[in-house]
Amino acid sequence: DAKTTQPTSMDCAEGRAANLPCNHSTISGNEYVYWYRQIHSQGPQYIIHGLKNNETNEMASLIITEDRKSSTLILPHATLRDTAVYYCIVRADTGANSKLTFGKGITLSVRP
């Protein structure tokens, strides 16, 4: 699976949009971009994923650049409960064991 690069940490004000960047310059055509988050030591929580197109669900939006080398996760109105480690993961569709490979992630701190 392609490797991802994320900043170590960022913060944003409550109520504002949080834009979390991710670089995946070696991504290949059959690899999906996934975002998970982990609050404290809870189980990782699925947020969103996409292949080529931008995606939106009730939690967030995922913006993937046209060349697919980077993406941005957008939390439109961050709350204190969004404080967590966010993982950007590239996952290949090999038809076999397409495991999730978690890196260090980015720590998002939402301030009041």
Place this chain on the structure above:
Amino acid sequence: EAQVTQNPRYLITVTGKKLTVTCSQNMNHEYMSWYRQDPGLGLRQIYYSMNVEVTDKGDVPEGYKVSRKEKRNFPLILESPSPNQTSLYFCASSLDQRAYNEQFFGPGTRLTVL
């Protein structure tokens, strides 16, 4: 409610005493997997199962066993636990093994082996 459950949530045991961590999902998922999370090492896959009676090793299978006799259950077995298996364990499941199906994680089991 669709969920992945794990039991126990916390366990302290001693070296060599066999233990089983249970994992169950109610979503009729084919694919299930076990991960361990350690500081500085992230989550690493231990074992996975693509369906009933189909299991295979992940990245760190040594010291662990699994079984998949029913679709909903995927227990993790430590036959002779050692202190280096002290970790936070997560079970996950998805519809099948394909990458476009998201994996859902359980709440975790914190294991301490003395």
